[in-house]
Amino acid sequence: MRTKFIAGNWKMNTNKASAIELAKGVVKGTPSSGVDVGIAPPFVYLDAVNQAIAGSNVLLGAQDCCAEKNGAFTGACSLEMLKDLGVKFCLTGHSERRHFFMEPSDLVAKKAAAVYASGLMLIHCVGEKIEERDAGKTFAVVQAQLGELNPAATQDAQRLVIAYEPVWAIGTGRNATDAQAQEVHAFIRDFLGKRWNKNFADQVRIQYGGSMKPENAKGLLTQSDVDGGLIGGASLKTDSFLAIVNAAK
Numbered sequence: 001m002r003t004k005f006i007a008g009n010w011k012m013n014t015n016k017a018s019a020i021e022l023a024k025g026v027v028k029g030t031p032s033s034g035v036d037v038g039i040a041p042p043f044v045y046l047d048a049v050n051q052a053i054a055g056s057n058v059l060l061g062a063q064d065c066c067a068e069k070n071g072a073f074t075g076a077c078s079l080e081m082l083k084d085l086g087v088k089f090c091l092t093g094h095s096e097r098r099h100f101f102m103e104p105s106d107l108v109a110k111k112a113a114a115v116y117a118s119g120l121m122l123i124h125c126v127g128e129k130i131e132e133r134d135a136g137k138t139f140a141v142v143q144a145q146l147g148e149l150n151p152a153a154t155q156d157a158q159r160l161v162i163a164y165e166p167v168w169a170i171g172t173g174r175n176a177t178d179a180q181a182q183e184v185h186a187f188i189r190d191f192l193g194k195r196w197n198k199n200f201a202d203q204v205r206i207q208y209g210g211s212m213k214p215e216n217a218k219g220l221l222t223q224s225d226v227d228g229g230l231i232g233g234a235s236l237k238t239d240s241f242l243a244i245v246n247a248a249k
């Protein structure tokens, strides 16, 4: 049985006070068991949010990282620094990193390898643009992005999460249908089974991300290969985020 995992990606939102308030609200409403919950605030509020969630079962996440260990990398933040602040999981390959910050596939692969090697849980994001879907390239794009992971160096299935996030659904209010999500999630699990093995693939959690909200969460989360959600906009309000958490439970 895969425990559902709901993670909030706050992106570049909140201020210190609202981040603390939101984090405390999430802690208050998170069930003690039955669902895993995480929040990924902006880097600069990680410490404050870590203190706000202290003693709870809410996991702290980072939205990005630098693959290098230390040194002359102006503006960057290493995984050791993130771990120092209580971070338990880190995203790689988010579409905003790939497309707004022009992160190429080899850099995403390097970051994913570094997160995994650091001992943190990795949420590796994959997903096609609308023109790629329209051209029938969804599976090819997703497969290439999954190819950024090295099976030999990624052996603990509990520390690997894949987030399927169709780019056309992120922040647009237009979510994938239950069937569209399930189709790609099943493809991802099948691919993991071929690259690793079936036992490994059966344990990996595959989150859906892209305009998930309380109204559509139940339909998406009851698909057999949808094991949680990566939530952007709806994670910025305690009520909507917790409604999704409860739908997952």
Ligand code: PEP
Pocket (backbone or CB within 6 Å): 009, 165, 169, 170, 171, 172, 173, 209, 210, 211, 212, 230, 231, 232, 233, 234
């Ligand atoms: C995201 O950015 O990971 C995301 C899923 O955003 P939203 O829920 O706002 O579409």
